[in-house]
Amino acid sequence: MRELSRGLLASLWMVVLTAPLLVVRVNTTDKVVTWRWGNMLWMAIGSLLLFLAWRWAMARRGGDVQAADQDSWFDKLLARIGQGPLRLPVILGLVLVALVLPLFVSMYEMDIYARALIYVGLGLGLNIVVGMAGLLNLGYAAFFAVGSYTYALLNHHYALDFWLALPLGGLFAALFGVILALPVLRLRGDYLAIVTLGFGEIVRLVLQNWDSFSFGPSGIANIARPTLFGREFGVQDSAIFIYYIALALVAVVIFVTKRFQDSRVGRALLALREDEIACEAMGIDKTGVKVMAFALGASFAGVFGVVFAAKQAFINPDSFTFIESAMILSIVVLGGMGSIVGVAIAAIILQLMPEYFRFMADYRMLIFGAALVLMMLFRPEGLVRAKREHYTVKDLSPQTEDK
Amino acid sequence: MRAVLSVSGVSMDFGGLRALDSVDMEVREGEIVALIGPNGAGKTTFFNCITGIYAPTEGEVFVSPPGRDRINIRHRKPNQVTGLGLARTFQNIRLFPSMTALENVMIGRHCRTRAGLLGAIVRGPVTRREEKGIVERAYSLLVKVGLGRWANEVARNMPYGAQRRLEIARALATDPFLLLLDEPAAGMNPQETQDLKALVTRLRKEFELSILLIEHDMKMVMSVSDRVVVVEYGKKIAEGTPAEVSADPQVIKAYLGEESDA
Ligand SMILES: Nc1ncnc2c1ncn2[C@@H]1O[C@H](COP(=O)(O)OP(=O)(O)O)[C@@H](O)[C@H]1O
Ligand SMILES: [Mg+2]
Numbered sequence: 001m002r003e004l005s006r007g008l009l010a011s012l013w014m015v016v017l018t019a020p021l022l023v024v025r026v027n028t029t030d031k032v033v034t035w036r037w038g039n040m041l042w043m044a045i046g047s048l049l050l051f052l053a054w055r056w057a058m059a060r061r062g063g064d065v066q067a068a069d070q071d072s073w074f075d076k077l078l079a080r081i082g083q084g085p086l087r088l089p090v091i092l093g094l095v096l097v098a099l100v101l102p103l104f105v106s107m108y109e110m111d112i113y114a115r116a117l118i119y120v121g122l123g124l125g126l127n128i129v130v131g132m133a134g135l136l137n138l139g140y141a142a143f144f145a146v147g148s149y150t151y152a153l154l155n156h157h158y159a160l161d162f163w164l165a166l167p168l169g170g171l172f173a174a175l176f177g178v179i180l181a182l183p184v185l186r187l188r189g190d191y192l193a194i195v196t197l198g199f200g201e202i203v204r205l206v207l208q209n210w211d212s213f214s215f216g217p218s219g220i221a222n223i224a225r226p227t228l229f230g231r232e233f234g235v236q237d238s239a240i241f242i243y244y245i246a247l248a249l250v251a252v253v254i255f256v257t258k259r260f261q262d263s264r265v266g267r268a269l270l271a272l273r274e275d276e277i278a279c280e281a282m283g284i285d286k287t288g289v290k291v292m293a294f295a296l297g298a299s300f301a302g303v304f305g306v307v308f309a310a311k312q313a314f315i316n317p318d319s320f321t322f323i324e325s326a327m328i329l330s331i332v333v334l335g336g337m338g339s340i341v342g343v344a345i346a347a348i349i350l351q352l353m354p355e356y357f358r359f360m361a362d363y364r365m366l367i368f369g370a371a372l373v374l375m376m377l378f379r380p381e382g383l384v385r386a387k388r389e390h391y392t393v394k395d396l397s398p399q400t401e402d403k
Numbered sequence: 404m405r406a407v408l409s410v411s412g413v414s415m416d417f418g419g420l421r422a423l424d425s426v427d428m429e430v431r432e433g434e435i436v437a438l439i440g441p442n443g444a445g446k447t448t449f450f451n452c453i454t455g456i457y458a459p460t461e462g463e464v465f466v467s468p469p470g471r472d473r474i475n476i477r478h479r480k481p482n483q484v485t486g487l488g489l490a491r492t493f494q495n496i497r498l499f500p501s502m503t504a505l506e507n508v509m510i511g512r513h514c515r516t517r518a519g520l521l522g523a524i525v526r527g528p529v530t531r532r533e534e535k536g537i538v539e540r541a542y543s544l545l546v547k548v549g550l551g552r553w554a555n556e557v558a559r560n561m562p563y564g565a566q567r568r569l570e571i572a573r574a575l576a577t578d579p580f581l582l583l584l585d586e587p588a589a590g591m592n593p594q595e596t597q598d599l600k601a602l603v604t605r606l607r608k609e610f611e612l613s614i615l616l617i618e619h620d621m622k623m624v625m626s627v628s629d630r631v632v633v634v635e636y637g638k639k640i641a642e643g644t645p646a647e648v649s650a651d652p653q654v655i656k657a658y659l660g661e662e663s664d665a
Contacts, residue, residue: 256524263523271499271510278497283485283514283577292520390503392555393542
């Protein structure tokens with residue numbers, strides 16, 4: 001009952017708040033005011049229902065507080081696929097689907113899938129920085145830009161080949177990462193977010209305004225498509241070829257991420273997230289380790305930036321705005337920080353959804369925002385909870401214990 | 404005997420509070436020195452000053468790693484100090500709670516191993532050998548402190564006494580010549596304390612360590628240490644063999660004073 005009255009109050013408030021927009025319509029040509037009282041009723045009913053649904057959901061969630069720590073049916077399903085004998089067939093099946101996909105879809109769709117794969121790569125790169133190293137980077141698109149412009153400019157001026165630009169783009173982005181990270185990582189977490197945000201904007205503004213260097217807002221066109229051992233492809237085959245390149249690079253990036261996770265440096269990162277002071281007392285140079293993670297993450301963006309430039313054949317600074325950084329960050333957060341599978345799924349969903357739900361295009365950002373908020377409330381760890389395999393001693397018995 | 408740690412005139416101010424007031428002290432090679440004093444006397448602060456966590460307001464701290472000249476640790480970061488060969492444990496246990504016992508000790512090997520990004524990705528024979536060495540060394544250290552069967556357990560699920568030993572194993576993994584233990588017996592029952600005492604003496608011999616130890620358990624301090632240093636309100640008030648110190652009127656007053664307060 002109290003809930004109901006509170007709900008009524010909330011909906012009344014919504015009605016008052018939205019009345020000027022929804023109810024009153026001033027027709028300036030006829031100089032008449034139409035009152036659309038119907039809208040007010042819908043608003044009242046809608047907000048009341050939403051409120052009640054919200055309270056219900058919250059109450060249900062409050063009921064089992066430990067839910068957050070327990071595995072839901074979803075986690076169990078993932079664990080069954082991820083660890084059981086199904087693991088290999090599932091991976092092989094996915095790879096197979098990805099490989100034969102170009103046979104079944106149009107060229108337009110091929111382009112969308114290639115873009116989705118680029119975002120998987122970007123998500124995995126930022127995942128190393130944010131998910132594994134715990135460093136909030138709000139200007140990640142800048143490294144993407146560095147990679148793109150590396151290829152675009154070198155190709156424009158020196159006709160540099162795509163395959164040479166690929167490692168170069170990664171290298172340059174990593175270099176930028178180190179230059180940015182070295183001074184900033186000494187600061188505390190919040191400053192890093194602000195500085196990277198600023199860095200992202202600086203890079204974009206420089207590209208936008210330094211006409212003689214980057215051709216400003218008009219960008220660079222006619223960027224060469226990738227060739228295969230000197231063979232060139234037509235427009236159609238090129239789309240497929242780039243899709244395969246992106247697919248292969250995603251595989252490489254997943255491999256690298258896994259290797260990194262299970263390495264000396266990856267282990268140190270994990271420990272750093274648990275206790276920095278203890279880490280330093282154990283002789284870990286925390287700045288050094290974080291810089292490495294930052295640079296590795298940036299290099300992924302650089303590599304996929306090159307692919308992006310080759311796919312678009314035209315780039316300008318508009319592709320590297322803050323919204324882009326925010327989008328990649330959402331991929332990581334929604335997918336589950338630190339989880340390779342989760343980030344990949346989130347990237348694909350977020351990139352493909354808008355294409356297949358075009359009729360909802362007007363509400364895209366609204367739905368996106370609502371999904372983010374709901375996710376944070378009900379599954380803050382993201383789609384897939386990051387799991388890690390522990391180092392273990394297989395054989396505990398042989399050495400006799402000293403007491 | 405050569406001094407492995409020599410501290411002269413170290414003071415530490417926190418705002419208006421002088422937590423350490425020109426403390427001098429020495430730890431010689433192979434010695435076990437106990438640092439005692441009432442709560443809040445500045446013992447932990449002293450550890451933080453010699454491990455680089457705090458930069459002392461005044462005074463100098465020198466360490467002499469085996470086979471090297473003495474080194475001033477001023478302006479060195481904690482990880483560099485550990486690199487020189489000082490390793491410590493913490494009064495309020497600071498393990499990596501979601502990592503296993505084995506992984507905790509493996510982290511201790513970080514500063515004695517090399518593999519970087521390239522090694523991680525390529526994972527060539529050198530890196531693989533190094534990784535194997537890390538695991539083996541970590542496990543053998545766990546066995547040495549009697550935690551072999553806990554190796555695969557997540558640190559936060561381990562009993563309190565085992566966590567304290569794990570911190571010691573992790574510190575040993577950094578190949579120290581001087582081990583700093585901050586109240587290693589705190590919260591242990593008499594049997595565990597007894598075992599710990601045996602462990603400390605055994606480790607000194609086996610690893611040729613010098614040990615500086617903060618401890619409240621007087622029985623342990625008296626039986627394990629070669630020398631005792633007493634601090635109160637940040638000042639050193641006495642120093643000597645356990646017998647000398649326990650007969651010192653000032654020390655008795657400091658300790659009786661604390662007890663009548665409580
Ligand atoms: N970081 C700090 N900031 C301010 N005061 C501190 C800090 N660390 C320790 N102190 C103060 O210094 C004094 C000594 O503390 P501590 O070294 O922890 O004592 P002990 O380890 O001998 O019990 C205490 O009064 C404590 O409150
Ligand atoms: Mg203390």
